[in-house]
Amino acid sequence: MKLRIQDLYYKEGSFVKRIVIVTTIVFFGITGCSRGGPTESEVRNTLAKYTDKKGCASSLLFKELPVKESLVESNKHILNPLVNVGLIEKAGNAYVPTSLGMSVYDVDASGFCYTDQYVITDITVMKEESKGDLSPALSGAWYVSFKISPNNVREWVKDPRLIKAASLASIENITGTKSFTVRLAKKVGDSKLIVADPGFSFSPGIHFNLGW
DSSP states (O other): OEEEEEEEEETTTTTTEEEEEEEEEEESSSSSGGGTTTHHHOOOOHHHHHSSEEEEEEOOOGGSBBBBBBGGGGGGGHHHHHHTSSEEEEEEEEEEOOOOHHHEEEEETEEEEESSSSEEEEEEEEEOOGGGOOOOOEEEEEEEEEEEEEOOOOOOOOGGHHHHHHHHHOHHHHHEEEEEEEEEEEETTTOOOEETTTTTOOOOOOOOOOOO
């Protein structure tokens, strides 16, 4: 809280009178923890399980490498763009990863990853939920806005032919920043901040539909 004092003058008849105006300025922000709100560190830790993940170009086609010969003919619309960007190459009747492809391949994702991390920025506590609106299990709830963006997106994923081959993909979805407002809360007797918003999800990555 800060006080600002202003001097204003006005003329009344032949006299100049002075008015002193005291303005109270209140700053609200992530430091709203003074009112029991979450700190920026708490918000980051709570959202970490959603954002500490890779963004990958995935498909059942890449569950095993080299790509099975039986799947090649019906999936050239996927294989050719990946050849063009240098992730795989043809070896006889099969397709094998290049050194670039192996460096970004993730077997758990069944794909090639174009970013290794997502970052959270612009965290702001928008409002605190009224105590009267809380369920008995919660001691507090807040609506928090933030942005999520990929860190260091690799160039090969920006190739238009690769994006066209993927399902519902766009350069904006791959490289852009997404804005969210999410309800976070604390349970009675527990200081841990949780996501209390069933509508919130964050599932990065693009997908190629397998042809049989």
